[in-house]
Amino acid sequence: MSDFWIILTASIVAINAGLLGCFLLLRKMAMVGDAISHAVLPGIVVAYYFSGDKTSGLLLLGATLTGVLAAFLIDFLSRKAKIQGDASIGITYTLLFAVGMIMISSWMQGNVDIDMECVLYGDIATIHMDKIIVDDNLYLGPRAFYVEIIAFAIIGLSLFFGFKGFKLLAFNIDYARSLGINTGKWHYALMTLVSLTTVVAFEVVGAVLVVGFLIIPPATAQLVSTKLREMLLFTCLFGISAVISGYYLAVWLNVSITGSMVMVSGIIFFAVLIFQRIRNSSKQKIEFTEELTQYDQANK
Amino acid sequence: MQTFIDFISFKDPNVFYVVIGMICINSSSALIGSFAYLRKRSLIGDAVAHSLLPGICLGFIMAGEKNMIYLFFGAFFTGWLSTYLVDYIVNKSKIKQDAAIGIVLSSFFALGIVLLTFIQNGGYSDQGGLNHFLFGQAAAINKDELILFAVILAVIVGSIILFYRSFIIVSFNSDYAKSIGLPVRSIEFLMTSLTVLAIAAGIQALGVVLMSALIVTPAAAARFWSHKLKRMLFIAVVFSVFSGLLGAYISYANSNTPTGPWVVMILSIITLISFVGSTKRGILARYLKARKNKSKILLENILKAIYHYHERQNLENDLNLVLASAEILKVRRFDTTELQKGLNQLIRRGFIGRENNNYFLTEEGMTESKRIVRLHRLWEQYLLKRTSMDIFHVHSGAEAIEHILSPEIEKELEKELGIVGIPKEDF
Amino acid sequence: MNENCAIEVHNLTTTYGGAPVLWDVDFDLPAGKIIGVIGPNGSGKTTLLKTIMGLLEPSSGYVKIFNQDLSKMREKIAYVPQRESVDWDFPASVFDVVMMGRYRKGNLFKRTNNTDIEIVEECIEKVGLTEFRNRQIAQLSGGQQQRVFIARALAQKADIYLMDEPFVGVDAATENSILSLLEEMRNTGKTVLIIHHDLQTVSDYFDYLVLLNTRLIAKGTPQDVLTEENLSNAYGGQLTLLAKVANLIKENQFPIREKDVDL
Ligand SMILES: Nc1ncnc2c1ncn2[C@@H]1O[C@H](COP(=O)(O)OP(=O)(O)OP(=O)(O)O)[C@@H](O)[C@H]1O
Ligand SMILES: [Mg+2]
Numbered sequence: 001m002s003d004f005w006i007i008l009t010a011s012i013v014a015i016n017a018g019l020l021g022c023f024l025l026l027r028k029m030a031m032v033g034d035a036i037s038h039a040v041l042p043g044i045v046v047a048y049y050f051s052g053d054k055t056s057g058l059l060l061l062g063a064t065l066t067g068v069l070a071a072f073l074i075d076f077l078s079r080k081a082k083i084q085g086d087a088s089i090g091i092t093y094t095l096l097f098a099v100g101m102i103m104i105s106s107w108m109q110g111n112v113d114i115d116m117e118c119v120l121y122g123d124i125a126t127i128h129m130d131k132i133i134v135d136d137n138l139y140l141g142p143r144a145f146y147v148e149i150i151a152f153a154i155i156g157l158s159l160f161f162g163f164k165g166f167k168l169l170a171f172n173i174d175y176a177r178s179l180g181i182n183t184g185k186w187h188y189a190l191m192t193l194v195s196l197t198t199v200v201a202f203e204v205v206g207a208v209l210v211v212g213f214l215i216i217p218p219a220t221a222q223l224v225s226t227k228l229r230e231m232l233l234f235t236c237l238f239g240i241s242a243v244i245s246g247y248y249l250a251v252w253l254n255v256s257i258t259g260s261m262v263m264v265s266g267i268i269f270f271a272v273l274i275f276q277r278i279r280n281s282s283k284q285k286i287e288f289t290e291e292l293t294q295y296d297q298a299n300k
Numbered sequence: 301m302q303t304f305i306d307f308i309s310f311k312d313p314n315v316f317y318v319v320i321g322m323i324c325i326n327s328s329s330a331l332i333g334s335f336a337y338l339r340k341r342s343l344i345g346d347a348v349a350h351s352l353l354p355g356i357c358l359g360f361i362m363a364g365e366k367n368m369i370y371l372f373f374g375a376f377f378t379g380w381l382s383t384y385l386v387d388y389i390v391n392k393s394k395i396k397q398d399a400a401i402g403i404v405l406s407s408f409f410a411l412g413i414v415l416l417t418f419i420q421n422g423g424y425s426d427q428g429g430l431n432h433f434l435f436g437q438a439a440a441i442n443k444d445e446l447i448l449f450a451v452i453l454a455v456i457v458g459s460i461i462l463f464y465r466s467f468i469i470v471s472f473n474s475d476y477a478k479s480i481g482l483p484v485r486s487i488e489f490l491m492t493s494l495t496v497l498a499i500a501a502g503i504q505a506l507g508v509v510l511m512s513a514l515i516v517t518p519a520a521a522a523r524f525w526s527h528k529l530k531r532m533l534f535i536a537v538v539f540s541v542f543s544g545l546l547g548a549y550i551s552y553a554n555s556n557t558p559t560g561p562w563v564v565m566i567l568s569i570i571t572l573i574s575f576v577g578s579t580k581r582g583i584l585a586r587y588l589k590a591r592k593n594k595s596k597i598l599l600e601n602i603l604k605a606i607y608h609y610h611e612r613q614n615l616e617n618d619l620n621l622v623l624a625s626a627e628i629l630k631v632r633r634f635d636t637t638e639l640q641k642g643l644n645q646l647i648r649r650g651f652i653g654r655e656n657n658n659y660f661l662t663e664e665g666m667t668e669s670k671r672i673v674r675l676h677r678l679w680e681q682y683l684l685k686r687t688s689m690d691i692f693h694v695h696s697g698a699e700a701i702e703h704i705l706s707p708e709i710e711k712e713l714e715k716e717l718g719i720v721g722i723p724k725e726d727f
Numbered sequence: 728m729n730e731n732c733a734i735e736v737h738n739l740t741t742t743y744g745g746a747p748v749l750w751d752v753d754f755d756l757p758a759g760k761i762i763g764v765i766g767p768n769g770s771g772k773t774t775l776l777k778t779i780m781g782l783l784e785p786s787s788g789y790v791k792i793f794n795q796d797l798s799k800m801r802e803k804i805a806y807v808p809q810r811e812s813v814d815w816d817f818p819a820s821v822f823d824v825v826m827m828g829r830y831r832k833g834n835l836f837k838r839t840n841n842t843d844i845e846i847v848e849e850c851i852e853k854v855g856l857t858e859f860r861n862r863q864i865a866q867l868s869g870g871q872q873q874r875v876f877i878a879r880a881l882a883q884k885a886d887i888y889l890m891d892e893p894f895v896g897v898d899a900a901t902e903n904s905i906l907s908l909l910e911e912m913r914n915t916g917k918t919v920l921i922i923h924h925d926l927q928t929v930s931d932y933f934d935y936l937v938l939l940n941t942r943l944i945a946k947g948t949p950q951d952v953l954t955e956e957n958l959s960n961a962y963g964g965q966l967t968l969l970a971k972v973a974n975l976i977k978e979n980q981f982p983i984r985e986k987d988v989d990l
Contacts, residue, residue, distance in 0.1 A: 025399050026817060028396055028399075028814075029398070030398045030402040031346075031401060034346075083523070086343045090346060090513065090516035090517070091517050094517070095568040098562075099565065101558065106554075120413065120434065121413055161836050168827055168830055172827075178780045179830060209409070209410060211405070212407065214402075215402035216403050219403050225818045226820070227820060227823070228817075231818045253414070254417075255417040255418045256413045256417040259417065260414050262406055263414050265407070266408075266410065267407075273389065277393075590980060593979065593981055593982065686942070686969070687942035687944055687960070688946060689751065689753075693751070693753065696738075700983060704972065704975050704976055705972065706975060709972060713968065716968065
């Protein structure tokens, strides 16, 4: 039974992260997503520390805000302090992650809920221990699953209604501004959603590996899609395939489940990339030989 | 206090290893990071750092124990592979560099985690220290590693000295480097290898997750202080070593806390201080400069106004003409307290003198005010001649510019316009 | 104010990091004309368009569209950016991109309706891309991509069109067909402002010219503007002094207007 819930929960994590990841990727902000996912750590630690409770809404809110703060800081460093964009990202996320680690090592000694292992790859194997049971018989599944479902609803609705806006922002931000659209608001809306995703995913997959869910499936999808909707759909498919096969691989080898899922995701990416290159080059070869024969015939 | 004395007196031989180790590690990565910054490839270091983990684990599995040589070569191999893959993805598909870095970084790191848990669950003895590579533990540096780090630093410093010019040219403009016949590929190969070496050394202290701070942050902080590469390299090294030592000390004093986060914190604080206080691009310097500009403009405008008063009386060269501040205000609007402050300053500088409540230009003041008025009018003439501005707009267009024109530009204006003395026309 | 003035640029100064790139530029542009903006590389043409569109904040001066603030006239003005300004690998078809021309601040959250679709189809046809309607934009040639951008602007149904180098990478036949399209628009009273590089063709293409090199060098009919003196002022390297002064201003963080000092 727990297999089922783990796969289901992780699949929703993959969908949530992947959908937003598509927009990050298209905006060339993949590493900003990486930074946000690291940067929510201090927010999560502070929220744990003060509320002492995993279910707290305060936790989610506080941690989400640190992610947005990271996005803001990156912006500030590159625009006001004129530090290169890449370097701004590196500085911001290492700083916030370091703050989180210092908090953990000084406040969280012996805390079972949050330790460095959990930061690395979450507690996916044990999510079923924190479950929702209505009365003795009716088991409704792990709490993390419901948190993810709520996040999915928020993200799904935002993307559905804001589809045009996010698309325009990703394709051509100057043009969006020329239409009088407040791109700042849209930008921070996206950052908030990304931050929210990484916060709720923290418990399941940790802060470090979530970036694999955020970037790899969308990148794989981008290789094979010609339209944005297609890309979103493929992202979900690639994400879910990685989750399922990664899970069974992990069980078989007795290794980290999250690690295995992201690893498989990476393998899928490289497989698609190489497959595509082989196909393209053979196609080119065929075209070339056709041209050659035509040329020969014409010369005769 | 006692711990501090223990620390700096190397009472514990381990402390000695840590200190020397941090100096080697941080110097190496600061040097490499500065070049990475110039090449706008700061985040590649992030991908490399994360990619070392599977290499270390593979090295461990192959050796069956924590054999430094195996770990190191494993790390070097996967680190190299990661930069190769990033370039491969960017060149061979429509995926852009940032996403390529993210893909490689997370795939390799995930592989590392898988291998790490494989080792942990696989009943290897002596695997305890592998965790240190995740978040860094400077205290774990031992003598053998120290020697390795020193060698790496020597290799990096040696290569930079030998290939300094080639590195610069390739960093700034690799197309140009190619065009003048430099072996760009070999140089890039060397730079990548050095980067992987530096990072491989660094993860002992910082851990794979935070390692990119050692690459990125010192360079970014140093950039505030100098635009000259040599000086930037030096400053980056100083910042980085200082943070490394302080971080190692804090971690030593609070046993059990990892070193990495403290080093990163201190480096970030240094960056912040640089941003505020640096002499070139800091906000403090900018604020001071703005104040200086403001006062210069005020003083020169007062002198200009006095000279205009002279002109109105047709007494351009008369040093005996005196006027009250009210008369200055008739020529040009000033805030009265500002004007008073400005007049006092001009007296202190010897440009004007005071008699009862009246003011007059000194010889120097006369020369100075003529210079300013002349610059203003030369610029007006220039605008008239070279742009479409008409006589109604040139005055406001030239306002404020007279304060900035340097003597060299004055000469050029003179030559271009063929004007000597002060142009009579005032628009 | 002049009734017939489409765009009024008043004493406009735009800076990048303190250095003026557009400096005290001042002109009125007549409505219902095809207007060319010319000047050497780096002379601030793109910056001018972006400042007019409100994408860059001027450090002094202002822009009026039909005597109104830009914020009130957004719907009346369409912008065609430089082709390199976007990533053409974006997963979208020609139709998708042209449809963006129908997006408005007010309808972002609404579904597209049939009128929008009709307009989009019509604009795609006008630029001759009907057969490529469903192609991914990455699989178009440079000239075709340029036409996609023009179609998107047409779909905005604006009165003023600002185009940044629409003829770059376009073959002669396409250039002519785009031009006759623009002339047709002009004849229905639209105003078109185009950044152009080819001095050979300017007098044939444009009714009115703006010659720029950081400063406004000249404006008016092609005959008035294309004089020996103006051209040598703009292209002949006569303005090195101007560049030096701009540099000094940047290095010393000097305010360009005195009122900036008397905060
Ligand atoms: N984002 C920026 N930051 C700093 N300087 C910039 C920026 N964008 C443009 N510039 C500078 O401003 C000046 C004018 O640029 P602009 O793009 O307006 O020129 P242009 O006339 O459009 O040139 P081209 O014909 O090459 O398109 C150039 O010198 C350029 O270096
Ligand atoms: Mg341009």
